[in-house]
Amino acid sequence: MPQLQNLWSEVQEKRDDVVFLCVNIGDEKEVxxxxxKEDGFTLQAMRQDGNAISSAFGVQYYPTNYLIGADGTIAWCSVGYDEAAIREYLEL
Amino acid sequence: MFLTTALAFATVIFQEPQAQDQGPAKLENPVHAAFKKSLTTYREAAALHMVGSLEIHVNPAAFGSEEAELMKIGTLTSTVKWAKPHYGSLGVKGTIDFMGFEQKIDVESMGLKDGVYILDHDAKIIDGPHPVEDVSDPAIDLEPFRSFMMGKTEVPEGLTQLDTKEGMSGWSWTTIEGQVECWMKGGIPVSMKIEMKDGDTVMQRMQFSFAKVDLLKEVEAETYLGKLPEGYESFTEEMVESEAGDINDGLLSIGSEAPNVTFTDMNDQEVNLESLEGKTVLMNFWFYH
Structure with missing residues (x-):
């Protein structure tokens, strides 16, 4: 998450048409x-009903990352965190 | 938690994920790619057999205690039967003794009899299975390892530190491997330690020792309780392959329409994915616990 936060900070400076959503599964809101709060993240955390969203996206391993294009179609996805690929797609 | 830990840890055994130059529109996983590349090793491991001992140590300081000494909270005596390249995780069957509570674990059993096996110098099964609970193998000398685990000694002689990888949440894993005669009579080919650090503080250490046997060549089918499909006398390469699966199974195809899901934000407001159309969205699926 810290790596993603760093990337998000950079994205915010360069792009205004990109949204990062950190879709949690299974943790309490308080957690x-x-x-x-402790790590000062400005990332947007999202919760889901049970595993409804994970399931809709076929996610079995965590972390998994999806990039969805402006047209609403799946542009890229990967199990794990492949920052280089995300950077390339976002042209950073 | 500990099952997760064991699997997360097992991940490290076989995977050597290399940073790859991936194009943005490729559904290609570096872990899986690395796994395929090392399929020979994988197959040996998959075939396996092994006497495993996993000790889990945690730093009480991580839970707010003033104790700074690492504390052993659990041991796993396992028989690893099969490996699947799902992140390199292993099928594990055994018992975890966690703070006095015994927990049986059996992940993706492929029919190998539960128990502990003794291996010879070539990692061939020469004895076993013994019931897990009955075995306290005098041939195993884990002392050098324990000492190492507790941070009292350096990497035991005969082991090589492979690398240290940055993990999630600022933790790192240290992976070592090698052969140490004293750990088990005859020498077990591989042992390793994983150390998770948060900054400079050691949060958790795990140790694992295992040996490899090429099931396809070395082990009689009967060892596997006759659970082979009818007409087969031994496992075939295809059968091993079919066990492989793919880490990307189930993920949505590139170019397909993203489902219009509804998130709940931290202010309990609902947000539709569709409402973000026109923007590029990165969705990071994660969990803390």
Missing amino acids: IQKWW
Whole structure:
């Protein structure tokens, strides 16, 4: 998450048409809030009903990252955190 | 938590994920790619057999205690039967003794009899299975390892530190491997330690020792309790392959329409993915616990 936060900070400076959503599964709201507060994250954390969203996106391993294009289609996805690929797609 | 830990840890055994130059529109996982590349090793490991001992140590300081000494909170005696390249995780069957509570674990059993096996110098099964609970193998001398685990000694002679990887949340893993005669009579080919650090503080250490046997060549089918499909006398490469699966199974195809899901933000407000159309969205699926 810290790496993603760093990337997000950079993205915010360069792009205004990109949204990062950190979709949590299974943690209490308080747990997320505590971590966000302690580490000063400005990332947007999102919760889901059970595993509804994970399931809709076929996510079995964590972390998994998806990039969704401006047209609403899946542009890229990867299990793990492949920052280089994300950077390339976002042209950073 | 500990099952997760064990699997997360097992991840490190076989995976050597290399940073790859990936194009943005490729559904290609570096872990899986690395796994395929080392398929020979994988197959040996998959075939396996092994006497495993996993000790889990945590730093009480991580839980607010003033104790700074690492504390052993659990041991896992396992028989690892099969490896799947799901992040390199292993099928594990055994018992975790966690703070006095016993927890049986059995992940993706492929029919290998539960128990502990003794291996010879070539990592061939020469004895076993012994019931896990009955085995306290005098041939295993874990002392050098324990000492190492507790940070009292350096990497035991015969082991090589492979690398240290940055993990999630600022933790890092240290992976070592090698052969140390004294750990088990005859020498078990590989042992390793994983150390998770948060900054400079050691949060958790785990140790694992295992040996490899090429099931396809070395082990009689009967060892596997006759659970082979009818007509087969031994496992085939195809059967090993079919066990492999793919880490990307189930993920949505590139170019397909993203489902319009509804998130709940930290202010309990609902947000539709569709409402973000026109923007590029990175969705990071994660959990803390």
